[in-house]
Amino acid sequence: MARAESVVVMIESIERASVMAYHKRKLVLVYAVMRHFAQDLRAAGWTVDYYAEHGDFADALGQHAAKYRPAKLRLMQQSEWGVTEALAAAAARLGLAVDVTPHVNFVSVPADFDAHAKSAAARVTMDVFYRGMRRKTGLLMDGGEPAGGKWNYDAANRERPVRGLRFAPVPRFEPDAITREVIAMVERRFAGHPGIVGDFALAVCRRDALAALEQFCAQRLDTFGPWQDAMIAGERTMSHSLLSAYINTGLLHPLEVCERAELAYRNGTARLSSVEGFIRQVIGWREYIWRVYWKLMPEYRARNALGADLPVPAMYRTGDTAMFCLREALAQVRETAYAHHIVRLMVLGNFALIAGFDPIETNDWFWSMFIDGYDWVMVPNVIGMSLHADGGYVGTKPYCASANYINTMSDYCKHCRYDRKATTTDDACPFNALYWDFVARNADRFARNQRMAVIVRNWQNRPIETRAAIRAKAARIRDALCRGDRI
Numbered sequence: 001m002a003r004a005e006s007v008v009v010m011i012e013s014i015e016r017a018s019v020m021a022y023h024k025r026k027l028v029l030v031y032a033v034m035r036h037f038a039q040d041l042r043a044a045g046w047t048v049d050y051y052a053e054h055g056d057f058a059d060a061l062g063q064h065a066a067k068y069r070p071a072k073l074r075l076m077q078q079s080e081w082g083v084t085e086a087l088a089a090a091a092a093r094l095g096l097a098v099d100v101t102p103h104v105n106f107v108s109v110p111a112d113f114d115a116h117a118k119s120a121a122a123r124v125t126m127d128v129f130y131r132g133m134r135r136k137t138g139l140l141m142d143g144g145e146p147a148g149g150k151w152n153y154d155a156a157n158r159e160r161p162v163r164g165l166r167f168a169p170v171p172r173f174e175p176d177a178i179t180r181e182v183i184a185m186v187e188r189r190f191a192g193h194p195g196i197v198g199d200f201a202l203a204v205c206r207r208d209a210l211a212a213l214e215q216f217c218a219q220r221l222d223t224f225g226p227w228q229d230a231m232i233a234g235e236r237t238m239s240h241s242l243l244s245a246y247i248n249t250g251l252l253h254p255l256e257v258c259e260r261a262e263l264a265y266r267n268g269t270a271r272l273s274s275v276e277g278f279i280r281q282v283i284g285w286r287e288y289i290w291r292v293y294w295k296l297m298p299e300y301r302a303r304n305a306l307g308a309d310l311p312v313p314a315m316y317r318t319g320d321t322a323m324f325c326l327r328e329a330l331a332q333v334r335e336t337a338y339a340h341h342i343v344r345l346m347v348l349g350n351f352a353l354i355a356g357f358d359p360i361e362t363n364d365w366f367w368s369m370f371i372d373g374y375d376w377v378m379v380p381n382v383i384g385m386s387l388h389a390d391g392g393y394v395g396t397k398p399y400c401a402s403a404n405y406i407n408t409m410s411d412y413c414k415h416c417r418y419d420r421k422a423t424t425t426d427d428a429c430p431f432n433a434l435y436w437d438f439v440a441r442n443a444d445r446f447a448r449n450q451r452m453a454v455i456v457r458n459w460q461n462r463p464i465e466t467r468a469a470i471r472a473k474a475a476r477i478r479d480a481l482c483r484g485d486r487i
């Protein structure tokens with residue numbers, strides 16, 4: 001694409017940003033990234049036709065076509081199912097030829113996924129796909145072998161939280177005039193949206209995103225692995241990278257992120273188990289999720305294999321709950337639009353799974369509330385990994401757990417008014433009855449699942465009165481959630 005002959009059209013569509021009640025911080029990030037990118041493009045000699053705070057895409061595109069009379073519109077494959085076609089149709093209505101280029105923000109191509117499927121319908125596992133991606137990229141490979149001799153070092157990770165554990169702080173990038181203008185616009189235009197902008201200090205340009213990557217690899221990557229799954233009250237980021245928002249908005253490329261992480265291992269700054277664990281998240285999980293989305297959409301989004309139908313309760317919007325773990329998680333999401341993976345999966349997602357939240361409503365809650373949320377990444381993570389509503393494509397075993405897991409991996413239960421060991425008493429932790437009720441509701445299905453059958457047998461071997469009391473307690477909790485009572 002030649003700079004002299006091309007015009008870059010960028011559109012801030014208020015209509016698109018209002019389709020869902022997106023967290024204010026997310027809107028600030030997206031608009032600030034767009035405006036800084038436009039500035040960088042102009043500085044590099046490109047002509048940019050920018051539509052700030054515009055009503056909708058089609059109208060702005062029409063104005064652009066009338067102004068510049070382009071011969072064709074070149075656009076990158078969109079990350080959301082159906083949107084590339086919708087944009088191409090809008091362009092076609094204006095008489096523009098359309099040229100769609102592949103998405104640039106991923107490392108894999110469809111064949112990297114399909115090559116591992118024994119048949120068109122067969123499931124591809126993340127582990128097999130990940131090994132293929134390591135071979136393809138050469139990341140952490142010594143000749144044809146994985147660095148250190150193993151593909152996966154998770155056995156060295158998963159440390160429990162210990163008292164006084166502290167990590168290097170996440171870098172702050174103070175808002176410049178452009179970002180301050182965006183913040184004012186979001187506060188004005190989207191006043192009714194959830195969350196707070198607060199002291200927004202995220203990177204919104206490539207230079208700062210690269211600085212964030214550098215700081216992570218130099219100061220926090222080494223401790224990423226051991227405490228990857230741990231949760232500590234008041235310690236919201238641990239040693240996680242917080243790079244997903246930058247990768248998903250295109251400020252960073254996943255391959256450069258992994259290459260910089262590998263360098264930290266090669267130069268002795270970070271241990272192999274941490275670096276491998278981190279690279280697996282990016283070229284393993286992130287790419288796998290992207291491929292699953294494009295493989296199984298659009299029917300995937302509507303899956304509800306466990307027949308879950310509880311409306312997302314009011315406390316997910318208000319944050320008002322006596323359950324310490326959920327209160328911490330919901331407060332963090334409201335204030336930062338971020339929570340690390342285990343908080344998403346084993347606190348917010350786990351509760352939604354065992355209580356039986358409606359999958360689409362849950363998906364949309366996550367999508368609207370998280371800084372890095374987009375349809376492609378939410379659907380397989382929420383419908384699939386978290387709620388098991390896909391029937392076991394992303395994970396063969398549901399990520400369900402009682403208070404025991406949360407107590408092992410966090411210090412939350414110490415601060416909670418509920419008794420983590422009790423199941424049916426008034427002060428019993430709600431996770432416990434809901435967990436067993438979830439197993440009971442799905443006993444037939446899980447009895448056929450090798451990884452769940454033992455748990456089902458454990459449930460079925462309990463005295464009938466015990467089971468009845470647990471199920472009655474779970475029913476009371478679910479009723480309270482439906483009514484919007486504080487639990």
Ligand SMILES: Cc1cc2nc3c(=O)[nH]c(=O)nc-3n(C[C@H](O)[C@H](O)[C@H](O)COP(=O)(O)OP(=O)(O)OC[C@H]3O[C@@H](n4cnc5c(N)ncnc54)[C@H](O)[C@@H]3O)c2cc1C
Pocket residue numbers: 239240241242243244245247248278281282285286287289339340341342344345349366367370372373374377378381382385386
């Ligand atoms: C219920 C649920 C919802 C999620 N929603 C999102 C989302 O909207 N957007 C999003 O990018 N990730 C999502 N994830 C995946 C993961 O939790 C986030 O990518 C991660 O927490 C982002 O924080 P981080 O950058 O500090 O990640 P780190 O823990 O530092 O991990 C490094 C990177 O790996 C990638 N990654 C790791 N796991 C996944 C995954 N399962 N899917 C995709 N990328 C992954 C991300 O790019 C991330 O930045 C979700 C997971 C769950 C269980």
Ligand code: SF4
Pocket residue numbers: 323324325326402403406407412413414416417418419420429430431
């Ligand atoms: S006792 Fe239950 S509700 Fe309270 S923090 Fe622990 S797991 Fe969460």
